[in-house]
Amino acid sequence: MVSRVIPVDLFDLVIFGGTGDLARRKILPGLFRRFCAGQMPAEARIIGAARSELDTKGYREMVREAIAEFGGEQACGDEHLEKFLGQLEYVTIDARGDQGWKELQQLVVGTDRVEAYYFSVAPSLFGDIAERLQKWGMADDEARIVVEKPFGRDLATARSLNKTLATYFNEDQIYRIDHYLGKETVQNLMAVRFGNMLFEPLWNSQYVDHIQITVAETVGVGGRGEYYDKSGAMRDMVQNHLMQLLCLIAMEPPAQFAPDAVRDEKLKVIRALEAVAPYHIVRGQYQAEPCNESENPGYRTAVENPRSRTESFIALRTEISNWRWAGTPFYLRTGKRMAARSSEITVVFKDTPHSIFGDEAGRHRNVLSIRLQPNEGITLGVTIKEPGPGGMRLIDVPLDMSFAETLDPDHVDHVDAYERLIMDVIRGNQTLFMRGDEVEAAWAWTDPIIEGWEARNDVPKPYDHGSEGPTDATELLRREGREWRKVKE
Numbered sequence: 001m002v003s004r005v006i007p008v009d010l011f012d013l014v015i016f017g018g019t020g021d022l023a024r025r026k027i028l029p030g031l032f033r034r035f036c037a038g039q040m041p042a043e044a045r046i047i048g049a050a051r052s053e054l055d056t057k058g059y060r061e062m063v064r065e066a067i068a069e070f071g072g073e074q075a076c077g078d079e080h081l082e083k084f085l086g087q088l089e090y091v092t093i094d095a096r097g098d099q100g101w102k103e104l105q106q107l108v109v110g111t112d113r114v115e116a117y118y119f120s121v122a123p124s125l126f127g128d129i130a131e132r133l134q135k136w137g138m139a140d141d142e143a144r145i146v147v148e149k150p151f152g153r154d155l156a157t158a159r160s161l162n163k164t165l166a167t168y169f170n171e172d173q174i175y176r177i178d179h180y181l182g183k184e185t186v187q188n189l190m191a192v193r194f195g196n197m198l199f200e201p202l203w204n205s206q207y208v209d210h211i212q213i214t215v216a217e218t219v220g221v222g223g224r225g226e227y228y229d230k231s232g233a234m235r236d237m238v239q240n241h242l243m244q245l246l247c248l249i250a251m252e253p254p255a256q257f258a259p260d261a262v263r264d265e266k267l268k269v270i271r272a273l274e275a276v277a278p279y280h281i282v283r284g285q286y287q288a289e290p291c292n293e294s295e296n297p298g299y300r301t302a303v304e305n306p307r308s309r310t311e312s313f314i315a316l317r318t319e320i321s322n323w324r325w326a327g328t329p330f331y332l333r334t335g336k337r338m339a340a341r342s343s344e345i346t347v348v349f350k351d352t353p354h355s356i357f358g359d360e361a362g363r364h365r366n367v368l369s370i371r372l373q374p375n376e377g378i379t380l381g382v383t384i385k386e387p388g389p390g391g392m393r394l395i396d397v398p399l400d401m402s403f404a405e406t407l408d409p410d411h412v413d414h415v416d417a418y419e420r421l422i423m424d425v426i427r428g429n430q431t432l433f434m435r436g437d438e439v440e441a442a443w444a445w446t447d448p449i450i451e452g453w454e455a456r457n458d459v460p461k462p463y464d465h466g467s468e469g470p471t472d473a474t475e476l477l478r479r480e481g482r483e484w485r486k487v488k489e
Helices: 021-036 056-070 078-085 101-108 123-135 155-168 184-195 222-250 259-272 417-427 436-455 471-478
Strands: 011-016 045-050 088-092 114-119 144-148 174-177 208-216 281-286 313-318 330-335 342-349 367-373 377-385 394-402 461-463
Touching (some): 011 021, 011 101, 021 078, 056 078, 123 155, 155 436, 184 222, 184 367, 208 222, 222 259, 222 330, 281 436, 313 471, 330 471
Parallel strands (some): 114 144
Antiparallel strands (some): 367 377, 377 394
């Protein structure tokens, strides 16, 4: 593979929760792939910090096993692995006490390199860690912290968390990570919109009939049952992932591709979102797979709560009250145990003002589909004449750009979302990270929706394992003469 990556500055990355699931599955294997790509300086250090009673040797062995299990096909050979493991250190640390902090301080203070601290821990520990970083002299003006979702569970807790972090760090030091923004296709969405004259003149309510955003999963809640039953699809997916995709598809062109310019435009979109009426919301809970309940139980069994009213599926309709999008519906949908794993943004353009081919030609629309997973790519549906004699019979065909097929794999550096975002932290680039006011605005829109169904004692609609969700979600669009794009891989 020919690498086109640019090395970053010398850095120390401290991973709080360095023995946890996220670190093992994503962060550490991703850093190893960046090492293989030649992006990490040989003197850079990755310092695991967690409660586990390990030494550096034991930590390196744990990371070796994690890379073997989760490193993927792009992991390079044993020689590179040994060099990478040699850059790892470990400190046993108590996030709420004093154990380990002096050792960590001695490792990182006064080294004249980028210092980044990844909070791969529960949000309840964010404030404790931030306070101790300051107490031990590690929260200087050059330090950067990375915080994972959930960033609050409502507007009040998000504000409180923002206020706590702001006590110790400036906003330009805080990187609120949403891995969806690190996906190649999400960034390509901005390239398609703002790098092609073809689309921007049509990107408005005059030409767009509606926009759909779907994030469908085939898995259930798995081992996250306790967390998920307190969160649900609205908090876990819509308030952050889908909201970010909505912002990117709907925002005005920023003056430049720079952190605050991009985030200012996203914030305007969130603040322009209309309130969602109760009849424009459908919530669902998946049921057990027929004849296979032991392996694929229903939601309530999976979370061990027989009376749970938490949604594993949600679909809703909203609009954006501004000149560009007035009157254009945006449909958002996400759920677990659905027919296929698929994340897709679909822009459905309006019919031509007049068909010269008559009613028998049928209804044909241009549809732009941006696939985020599993097969990243962009497809534009266009209408052409069906080949052969017999008159003007029209058919729709795709102009397909699947990245894996279109781009030369020997000249593409396939970067996981976490890899890209962590390197952006080291570079000091906040473009793909959420700002504090953006998070609060998203919660300000989300809270009334949740409060509304709680006040109504709303019960989620059941839906079958491996389906498209509750039938009411189909009706949400059908009553307006539209239909969901079929969920498929």
